[in-house]
Amino acid sequence: MQHWDPKQYAEHARFVSDLGVPVLQLLAPQAGETVLDVGCGDGALTTKLIELGCTVVGVDASTEMVAAAKSLGVNALSMDAEALAFESTFDAVFSNAALHWVKNPERAVAAVWRALKPGGRFVGELGGYGNLATIITAIYTALAARGVTASNPWYFPRPEEYRKLLEAQGFLIKHLALNPRPTRLPGSLNGWLDMFAQPYTAAMAINERPGFVADVVELVRPTLQEADGNWIADYVRLRFWASKPSEFAVSQVPRE
Numbered sequence: 001m002q003h004w005d006p007k008q009y010a011e012h013a014r015f016v017s018d019l020g021v022p023v024l025q026l027l028a029p030q031a032g033e034t035v036l037d038v039g040c041g042d043g044a045l046t047t048k049l050i051e052l053g054c055t056v057v058g059v060d061a062s063t064e065m066v067a068a069a070k071s072l073g074v075n076a077l078s079m080d081a082e083a084l085a086f087e088s089t090f091d092a093v094f095s096n097a098a099l100h101w102v103k104n105p106e107r108a109v110a111a112v113w114r115a116l117k118p119g120g121r122f123v124g125e126l127g128g129y130g131n132l133a134t135i136i137t138a139i140y141t142a143l144a145a146r147g148v149t150a151s152n153p154w155y156f157p158r159p160e161e162y163r164k165l166l167e168a169q170g171f172l173i174k175h176l177a178l179n180p181r182p183t184r185l186p187g188s189l190n191g192w193l194d195m196f197a198q199p200y201t202a203a204m205a206i207n208e209r210p211g212f213v214a215d216v217v218e219l220v221r222p223t224l225q226e227a228d229g230n231w232i233a234d235y236v237r238l239r240f241w242a243s244k245p246s247e248f249a250v251s252q253v254p255r256e
């Protein structure tokens with residue numbers, strides 16, 4: 001459903017890793033720490049962890065992105081966030097703009113828990129409640145006009161919902177907040193939609209896709225295009241800092 005092209009990503013979504021730098025700062029990585037980057041993408045942010053002296057493993061569900069990350073020198077593996085193959089391995093798990101793609105968030109949180117050493121921390125950011133609401137509403141309007149139905153492929157939780165999920169796993173939460181972050185796109189909204197709306201465009205024939213994208217663009221133009229022609233995407237982020245208590249006995253670790 002979603003194909004990741006590192007070249008297209010660099011052109012239309014470089015801001016994703018650039019705007020992930022404050023999340024990295026919240027992680028406060030220390031030299032010598034072992035860190036797992038879940039959804040490392042093309043590795044642009046992962047390399048910053050390496051530069052800080054961390055021993056890093058990056059995982060991503062896209063083999064194309066894993067290859068791009070490897071080309072930057074990242075120890076990257078093709079792996080689903082819900083099936084992380086690590087047990088008590090990392091001092092920290094970091095994730096930027098990836099966890100809203102998971103199908104089963106409970107499984108992903110459980111997998112992160114298992115990957116962390118006792119006392120380890122889980123710091124990240126994902127799309128939160130209301131993320132891209134204007135664009136998604138337009139997508140559904142354009143789909144309905146074509147008689148096409150499609151389920152929402154993304155998970156944008158409310159803060160209370162994600163807090164409950166993390167706490168049910170046993171995490172202690174130090175910070176969790178929803179932050180509206182309107183974001184100026186580096187290029188056209190068409191380019192952004194060509195890349196990110198694939199879970200929807202995949203539901204129609206190839207020759208219908210440009211017309212669909214053009215309709216979505218016109219629907220949101222009055223709200224999301226600035227007078228200078230730039231596009232602002234209505235991103236909302238959910239950022240969190242959580243830890244796995246060090247006193248948690250191994251026998252108490254919840255199993256799937």
Ligand code: BEZ
Nearest residue numbers: 097100126127131154196
């Ligand atoms: C995001 O919030 O980063 C995002 C979510 C779905 C599609 C594109 C971007």
